Amino acid sequence: MPNSHIHDFILDYCLSEAPPNYAILLKGPWGVGKTWFIKKAIQNINNKNVKELYISLYGINSFSAIEYEFYRTLHPILSSKGMDLAGKIIRGTLKATLKIDINSDGKDDASTNISIPDINLPEYLKNTSDLVLIFDDIERCSIATSDLLGYINHFVEHQNYKVILVANEAELEKNEKYRIIKEKLIGKTFEITPELDLVLDKFTSDTRTEKFYNPHLDLIKQTYSQSKYGNLRHLRQALLDFTRLEQKLPHEVTDSQELVAHLLQLLLIFTFEIRHGEISAKDISSFKFGWLSQISSSVTEEKTAIAKLTEKYPRIKNQELLLDADLWIEILDKGIINDTLITKQLKNTKYLISKKTPNWIKLWNFRTHTNETFKELTNEVWTHFRELKFLDPQEIKHISGMMMFFSSKKIFEKSIQEILIETKICIDRIREAGHFNERQKLGFRENESAFGMAFFFKESEEFLEVCDYIQKISQEAYISTFSTIGGKLIKRLPVEPFMFSEALCNTEKTNETYYDVPILTGIPPETFVASLLEVHTDDLYDACRFFRERYKARYNTALIQEKEWVSRVKEIIEYEVNSRAGTLYGYCLNEILEFSINEAVSDLENFKI
Known part of the structure; x- marks a missing residue:
């Protein structure tokens, strides 16, 4: 078992009757499981009736703070709220004034009058003479390393205490004085290696769904090993995140062991690489293209992120x-789990294909079919396509x-140019039938994927021409x-x-908004003014607020189409103002004219086109 020799040595060290006069250092990179290891070692020494005092120095910035941690650990009741006065009285008995000579040159290197705990406490408070002192997170302490280790050395050299230090030594070694102090204080150094099997049992138990993970333990171990980071903390985080995701999915999804394994593998890899800083969540958007392009890339080209991951994790799909x-990106970067959309996309995968799955989705997973089934699906989907049975722009893409x-792979008889022509004809016929009239909301990666599936042939001129044509026809229809x-x-x-103006401004207060489309060209200026004149004087300001806000975003060049409309409205309003001169309503209309x-x-x- 990894680290068993360290467990044995620690036990001998703690049980030794003679004071060793040196400390033990347990080292290893962050996340390797040092704290988990020492907590397990504490159980072993406690079983031998040896008492310990464990303190994490993470963020501690003074010796008095260390003293308080000693006190708080020894006397949790006296350090609790409501016992503060009694705590101060007893804490006063724990102090002693010492001078600390760090480098044995006869001079006081650290501050004098440092208050440290008098470990030989009064009998009525507990006999602590056999305590083993354990200091964790040494490198994360805010006290200067030389001062801190000199302080700890006092317990070892002058009070004969057994001390175990836990640290990422690579961080300590950045201090030039560390090696000198280490020779004086530390007698044995052990490097902790991850105890994956034991820790994994604990991690899956923490999720309270360990039975769910049992079939996937080998995959988890293999992926963790392939990462080469040895960071158990990242593994635990990944499993907790996956548990949160899995519990929001329906049984029809999670009952598929193959799908769960695939999804788990991807989340583990992404978590390891993102947490280690090798990639960011946003890099995932380029992965599919990266996988396709790496096949044809020359050996002299710099490898893409996904190409590197494919080499590192050979089983990654x-x-x-x-x-x-x-x-x-939402899951990994923002912690957002859109379970409805995630479930919908997972149902489109090859793992959940059923009789109810649309044939075009079955065809997307073409590698899973026999040659005969592939031909049947291809012919059927193409026939239905030409019969206008697919109306969704994303399905058409x-x-x-x-x-x-x-066609490019010679497994469909139509040429690429024939497919392009037929597709445009279908789009035109669908438009003529009254479809495409709804506003198409374009996403950031509109031509990359849809329904959780990447578009085929998406880098080709012909496919991009289809996308542009759909956008053009949709815009015309809208x-x-x-x-x-x-x-x-x-x-x-x-x-x-007020709501009329809201619908024409960029606002989150209404779902019905036309802030970025020239919708006003569909309202005759005369009709607009006639309706405006029905508005009470007190509401004119709200009704015309859109004039002041709508055209501020000059990047929205589509609104330039409303320039003539606004000019015509201005002319009509000016006429109405003149015809109502000397009236309150005429005055209020003139204010709208001037200020809106x-x-x-x-x-x-001032629009720039």
Whole structure:
């Protein structure tokens, strides 16, 4: 068993009747399991009736703070709230004034009058003469290393205490004086190696779902070993994160052992690499393309991040990330688990294909089929595609991309150019049938993937031409609905003037917003002014607030189409102001003209196209 010799030595060291007059150092990098190891060792020495005093020095910045930790550990009741006065009285009996000579040159190197605990406490407080002192997180203490180790040396050299230090020695060695002090204080140094089997049992037990992890223990061990980081803390975090994810998924997903193993493997790898600083969560967005491109890259080219991971983790199925990059980023970077969307995308994977799975998704997982099944699916999907049975723009991208890819590999008889022409014809016919009228919200990686699956052939000119064509036709279809939408919107102006303006501004207060599309071109200026004149004078300001805010974002060049509309509205308002001169309503209209509409005219004049 790893570290068993260290356990044995510590036990002998603590049971020795003669004072050793040296401390033991347990070293190892952060996350290797040093604290876990020493806590287990404490159990062993306690079983031999040896008492210990364990203190973590993480963040401690003074010797008095160390003293208080001694006191708090020895007397938790007296250090609790409500016992502060009694605690101060008794704590006063624990102090002694000492001078500490760090380098044995006869001079006091540390501050005088340092208060340290008098370990030989009064009998009625406990006999602590056989205590083993354990100081963890030495390198994370805010006290200067030389002062701290000189302080600890007093317990070893002058009071004959057995002391165990736990530290990441690589950090201590950055201090030039460390090696000199180490020779005086530390007699034995042991390096802790991860006790994976024992720790993994504890970690899975902590998740309270250890039975769930039992079938995947070998995968966890292998992935952890391949990381070469030896950081048990990162492993524990990954398992806790995966447990949180798994518990939000339905049984139909988690019952698939293969799917769970694949998902677990990816989360482990991403967590290890991100926590170690080798990649960021955002890098995942480039992984699928990276996997495809590494096959053809020359040996002289610098390897992509995913190429390096593929070499490091040979079993990684990075060509199938199971989830969209955006979902992975949410999980790893923000702790967000969109279980509805995650479940939907996992159901599209090859692991959960069923009779209910759409044939085009079955075709996306083409590597899982026989040649006969592949041909049947290809012909059926293409036929249904030409029969306009696929209306979703993302489905159209998937199917056209797959067919182009199959054509490029000589496993589909249509040429890429034929597929491109047929796809455009289908898009036109779908538009003519009244579809594509809904506004298409473009994502950051709109042409990368959809439904948790990467688009095939997505780097080709032909596929990008399909994407551009869908965007163009969708935009035209949406613009054609402006008169209908405008007709509904203008009816709100007299009754809900504030909400009318909200719908035209960039705001989170309403889901119905047209802040970035020239929707006003669908409302005749005369109709707008007629509705505005029905608004009470007290509500005119709210009704016309959009004029001041709508055109501030000059990057939104689509709104330049409303320039003529605003100018015409200004002309009509000016006429109404003149015709109502000398009236309160005329005065309020003029205020709107001066402080709202004129500002909109000025903003549109300054638009940069």
